[in-house]
Amino acid sequence: MAPHRRLALALLACTQFMLILDTAIINVAVPSIGSELGISPTGLSWVANAYLITFGGLLLFSGRAADLFGRKKLFVLGLALLVLASLAGALADDAAWLITARAVQGIGAALAAASAFALLLTLFADGPERHKALGVFAAMAGAGGAAGTVLGGVLTSWLGWRSTFVLNVLAGVVLIVCARRLLPEAREDDAGRGFDVAGALTVTGGLGLLAYALVNAGEEGWTAATTLVPAALAAVLLVAFVVIESRAAQPLLPLRVLGRPTLRLANVLGGLSQMALFPMFFLVSLYMQAVLGFEPVAGGLGLLPLSLVVVMVAGAADRLIGRFGLRAVMTAGFTLIAAGLGWLSMLSAQGTFSADVLAPSVVLGVGLPLAAVTTNVAATMDAGEEEVGLASGLINTSQQFGSVLGLAVLTAVASARTGPSDDPVALTNGFQAAFLVAAGISLAGALLSLALRAPGAARPAPARADVANG
Numbered sequence: 023m024a025p026h027r028r029l030a031l032a033l034l035a036c037t038q039f040m041l042i043l044d045t046a047i048i049n050v051a052v053p054s055i056g057s058e059l060g061i062s063p064t065g066l067s068w069v070a071n072a073y074l075i076t077f078g079g080l081l082l083f084s085g086r087a088a089d090l091f092g093r094k095k096l097f098v099l100g101l102a103l104l105v106l107a108s109l110a111g112a113l114a115d116d117a118a119w120l121i122t123a124r125a126v127q128g129i130g131a132a133l134a135a136a137s138a139f140a141l142l143l144t145l146f147a148d149g150p151e152r153h154k155a156l157g158v159f160a161a162m163a164g165a166g167g168a169a170g171t172v173l174g175g176v177l178t179s180w181l182g183w184r185s186t187f188v189l190n191v192l193a194g195v196v197l198i199v200c201a202r203r204l205l206p207e208a209r210e211d212d213a214g215r216g217f218d219v220a221g222a223l224t225v226t227g228g229l230g231l232l233a234y235a236l237v238n239a240g241e242e243g244w245t246a247a248t249t250l251v252p253a254a255l256a257a258v259l260l261v262a263f264v265v266i267e268s269r270a271a272q273p274l275l276p277l278r279v280l281g282r283p284t285l286r287l288a289n290v291l292g293g294l295s296q297m298a299l300f301p302m303f304f305l306v307s308l309y310m311q312a313v314l315g316f317e318p319v320a321g322g323l324g325l326l327p328l329s330l331v332v333v334m335v336a337g338a339a340d341r342l343i344g345r346f347g348l349r350a351v352m353t354a355g356f357t358l359i360a361a362g363l364g365w366l367s368m369l370s371a372q373g374t375f376s377a378d379v380l381a382p383s384v385v386l387g388v389g390l391p392l393a394a395v396t397t398n399v400a401a402t403m404d405a406g407e408e409e410v411g412l413a414s415g416l417i418n419t420s421q422q423f424g425s426v427l428g429l430a431v432l433t434a435v436a437s438a439r440t441g442p443s444d445d446p447v448a449l450t451n452g453f454q455a456a457f458l459v460a461a462g463i464s465l466a467g468a469l470l471s472l473a474l475r476a477p478g479a480a481r482p483a484p485a486r487a488d489v490a491n492g
Contacts, residue, residue: 038195039169040166041134042167044190045073047170065121069117073119074422077128077132078229078419079230081132081135082419083222084096085140085411086411087136093411097138102194109191116127143402151342156395157340161336164391164394172326173198178202178320220266224263231282233254287400292398294424297427298461309369312444313446313453314374335387335388349471352392352397352471356468359393367461368452368454371446371449407431435452436456
């Protein structure tokens with residue numbers, strides 16, 4: 023790998039780390055925010071959720087906009103928005119100000135995330151180097167999820183909750199300076215091409231409302247009017263989006279793209295993997311604190327072995343794909359995730375970290391990068407040069423909505439099993455039920471992955487023998 027591309031990859035991977043970190047770090051700081059600003063529990067939930075809603079709602083738009091207007095430009099713009107919103111968050115003195123800042127952070131994160139993924143695909147052609155680069159991305163995502171819990175606890179305890187926002191400001195400024203030097207500009211030659219405004223508005227509104235409904239389901243329940251009404255509106259807007267795209271001269275999302283079996287299946291699998299894995303970080307940390315009695319920082323450190331294994335295995339993912347094929351590695355990844363989550367479903371209220379958490383988290387650390395890298399490879403291997411932003415936006419959207427849906431579903435499962443009690447035994451019963459459902463989701467992913475086939479030879483990025491079986 024050439025030195026300039028290695029440096030560019032390091033920059034993009036650090037951005038991925040920061041964006042995942044930002045999702046996790048705020049959860050630890052929320053109690054301190056509520057105490058200082060006098061925000062109600064409901065308001066505090068939206069401090070975290072505002073970011074998820076705008077992030078999820080704008081990913082598809084961001085990916086296509088990166089293709090049309092310039093991936094480097096959108097990347098820098100996203101980071102700049104994230105920096106400004108983080109600065110506003112650090113200075114916030116009431117709930118409305120802070121929630122607005124978090125929503126704008128999500129907008130910046132969506133622009134940066136989709137553009138970063140598209141830039142990676144532009145820098146590395148389909149094959150071993152791209153697989154290695156995607157492995158680095160997966161490693162940073164896994165490390166960011168665990169590091170967010172640890173850093174959130176450390177910064178909040180030592181410097182106060184505002185320091186979690188200041189961290190974004192400092193990191194974002196460094197990344198912007200480096201991006202201007204290291205990243206190539208890459209855009210499709212779209213002279214005279216129009217932009218699908220109606221499609222952009224309907225899909226962004228539909229996905230944003232869908233994210234709101236899913237997040238609210240975790241707060242108010244699946245049958246609450248505040249869940250059903252936005253869900254219905256989301257469905258109307260998304261149907262309108264499909265109609266608009268079928269008629270638009272220059273659609274935001276050409277519907278023929280969704281007709282590609284490999285891309286379609288990869289997006290389903292990407293959503294399923296995050297649906298099972300994203301809530302795991304939250305639930306394991308909660309088990310260690312609420313049942314085993316760990317302090318928040320120690321609870322976060324408990325996920326460190328998982329993160330270290332993710333980093334090690336992700337670095338070898340390209341060699342595994344080259345030797346065994348994409349489908350075999352993907353199936354192995356989902357199977358290991360199912361095994362690790364099934365093992366976690368046997369947690370004990372009288373358990374210990376070493377006996378109940380360490381071993382299954384190591385199994386998950388092996389399976390997570392295998393599933394993440396292979397789904398990303400499959401989702402993008404069929405994309406032409408002019409579609410890499412679109413492909414990145416699609417897989418990012420699938421993964422983000424998988425995360426939001428998984429958190430809503432699995433926390434609801436845990437709460438239903440636990441009931442009103444905060445007794446360690448009752449809490450453990452809830453965690454057991456949630457992990458068992460997550461294991462079932464992962465097993466479904468393993469079975470679906472067996473249907474993976476290489477893209478047809480007619481596509482501009484043809485399949486290779488070392489990429490897929492079949």
